[in-house]
Amino acid sequence: MATVYLALDIRLDRTVALKVMHRSLADDPAFVRRFIGEAKSVASLSHPNVVHVFDQGTDHDIVYLSMEYVPGRTLRDVLRERGRLPAREALEILIPVLAALGAAHQAGMVHRDVKPENVLIxxxxxxxxxDFGLARAIEATNQTRTGMMIGTIGYMAPEQVTMGAADVRSDVYAAGIMLFELVTGQQPYDGATPMSVAYRHVHDTVPAPSSLIHDVPPLIDTLVAHATAREPQDRPADATAMLVAAVDAHRMLPRTTDPQGSPVRPYTGPAHAAPSVPHTGAHSAPASMPQAAPAHTLIQPRVEAAPARRGFRPSWFLVTLAAVMVVAVGLTGWYFSQTEYVRVPDLVGKSLVVAEKNAAGLGLKVRTAQGQHDEKVAxxxxxxxxxxxQSEVESGSTITLVPSLGPKRVTVPNTAGMTGNDARDTIAKAGLTVGSVKRLANQQVERDKVIRTSPQVGERVKEGAKVNIYVSAGLVMPxxxxxxxxxxxxxxxxxxxxxxVNEVxxxxxxxxxxxxAPKAKAEVDKGAPAMITVARCQTDFWDWFRRGDHEARDDQQFSMVPAVIGKDVKDAQAELQALGFQVRLQRLANGGVVQYQRPLPNSERPPGSTVYLWH
Structure with missing residues (x-):
């Protein structure tokens, strides 16, 4: 479309990139009019992530743009050098691209040719x-007519292929494809001819990047899937909407390392990179690196080429190009006419035997992948x-089936006799989470050692489930x-x-x-001394009772305290409360049976008196 020169603006004494359109375009009045209009629109965009247009003009039959000079290189050069980028770094490049596209969309402009070659770093x-608006200017030329599609095949939205129409959501689609390429190092579709790639854009669903590179985060998969939906209405409304989603994804991604394991760092360009200027041509890559094919902007027939306008004088280059395109279209048509396509059936939820039978019935081969655990699929x-x-594939193709291994269950490990810290480590290594840690009186298990867990050892539970630990407190003062x-x-x-015993x-x-002494619930060693202080025993009970707060009268009503030793503590409590007594429970061990009671059985006490039960 153009040749780009490094130039000096002698009026303002500044270096600029001078983009001179090819003569075949400059000779077309319709192109010149559209080009000037698009140049004015781009010049009105004042955004830090858009290459600024300083001036536009014509010199006889030369049409040119004076643009901001950007020393550095294209994103395509970065991909050639590094292969693919970590998710965070890819988003750190995509976000300013979306910001630039969003500003253009808000101004009513559509780029139409978003690709790494048009992103400069x-x-x-x-x-x-x-290159904002250049593709739209090309549409006005005599070289394109109804039935032609303008753009780069690898990034072209389905509606651009089928109808030649592009709007802001077409740019969103291309940005989604570019994100896919940034994190995987390759475009989602390849083919022997441009038409075969275009066919896949129209009929296939862009695969998840993680299906190629397993460490790509699910957030990236979701962003790519949303941006590359085949129907425009299913994509983000414009680049600004996608920008919001990309910023949220970047915020939620953890800081990781790059695919080769080196720390992630923002790309700041090579230390001694050769200056470059805005253009869409290919650069040579280092000999040791694989070279990606340049993504050239194409003027591609959707059905067949339109006849040339009478009086048009094509160059030998264009004649040769036209001949090559006619042959390519013919071969592509023959290829598709000879190839039978089938839709991949929905086999999810079916047994492996049934799935293989259904696939074979459609002429498809089956490869069974390693199974994966799932909580919902048996x-x-x-x-x-x-x-x-529902993807369309060639008849006889191989599809991969991933069987479910069912819900993943983890066996609770045996931690009895371990210290609390060792038990925590053992439970964590088993893929489980430590819940509460409780101490229980236990003379049989050494103090600070694990008595049991809940769930118990050997039970199979969900991965990550909580396991409570019960640790021995040894001998506890009752x-x-x-x-x-x-x-x-x-x-x-x-x-x-x-x-x-001390009587007072x-x-x-x-x-x-x-x-x-020691106080109740204190942890002590076996054989430790225990001091109990008791009220002096030589006092007659009734003398004590009359000296107390109770007033002994002949008409005082008493109730007999029943014998509840040996009964379930809850039943004993209910029985005593039914007789009007207050009940105080005091735990001695982990049993639920009454061992002692006070007052003693068959004692008489006024209603409302407190009965102590030890269990």
Whole structure:
């Protein structure tokens, strides 16, 4: 379309890029009019990510643009050098591209030819988009007529192929294809001819980048899928809408390393890159790197070439190009006429045997991939296919079936006898999460060692499920306050304590424990001394009762305290409360049966008195 020169603006003393249109275009008045109009529109765009147009003019039969000179290189050069980019870095390049496209869309402009060759990266890392409106100007030339499509085949939206129409959503589609190429290092479709690539843009769904490069994040897959929807109304409304989604994706992506494992860094250009100017031509890549084919802007027939206008004087180059295109169209038509296409059936949820039978019935071959776990699809059923259902493929092609391994379950490991920290590590290594950690009195398990877990060892649970740990607190001082001296001494002795009794004068019920050391629930060693303090036992109970807060009268009503030792603690509590007594429960062990009670069975107490139950 043009040749670009490095030039000096002698009036303003600044270096510029001078884009001179090819003579065949400059000879066309319709092109010149459209070109001047598009140049004015682009010049009105004042955006840091758009290559600025300084001036436009004609010199006899020469039509030119004076543009901002951008020292650096194209995004295509970066891809040739590095192959593919990490997701975050790809978005850091795409975001300013979308910002530039968004500004153009807001001004009513459509780029029509978004591709890496039209994205320039300066030596200091700035991103610039070039060639706004040039494709639209080309549409006005005598070289294109109804039935022609303008653009670059690898980035062309389906509606550009089928109808030659382009709007802001066509730019969004091309940006989605470019993101796919940035993270995978290749375009989604290739083919022997441009028409075969165009056919796939129209009839196929762009695959997820992660289907080629497994470490591509799902956020990128979603962004590409939305931008490259075959129907324009299913894409983001314009580049600004896609920009918002891209910024959100970049914010949520973790900082990772690049595909070769080196730290991610924003691209700032080569240390000694040769200056370049805005253009769409190919650059040579280093000999050690694979070279991608340049994505040239094409003027491609949608059906067949329109006849040339009478009086048009084509150059030998154009005659040769026309002949090549006629042959290409003919071969493409023959190729498609000889090739039978079938749609990939929807096999998700079917058994492997049924899926293979259905695929064979359509003339397709099957390859079974390694299975994957899934919470919703049962084991043995098809989880996904590649290509996806309803994609069109050649008859006899091989499709890949991914069977489900069913829900993934993890066995709770045995951590009994481990320390709490070791148990945490073992549970985490098994793919589970540690829940609560509780301490329980237990004389059989050494203090600070794990007694059991919940769920129990050997149970199969979901990956990541919580496992609660119960750790031994060893010997724990029970609460014997209110128990009789003999009961308290007997129980504590049976638990391994060295019991000492201290009787004191007190207003409490005679011969009952009023204090203890260590305090209740304290963790102690077996054989530790335990001191219980009791109210003096030589006092007559009724003398004590009359000295207390209760007033003994002949008409005082008493109730008999029933015997509840040996009963379930909940049943005993309900029985006592039904008789009008207050109940206080004190735990001795992990059982639910009453072991002691105070007052003693068959004692008489006024209604509302407190009965202590130890269980």
């Amino acid at each position: 300066t030596d200091d890392g700035r991103v610039k988009v070039v 084991e043995g059923l098809i989880l996904s296919t590649d290509p996806v259902p 609460d014997v306050t209110g128990m009789t001296k003999d009961e308290a001494a007997g129980y504590l002795g049976g638990q391994g304590f060295q019991v000492q 004068d007190d207003d409490a019920e005679p011969c009952t424990v009023i204090a203890q």
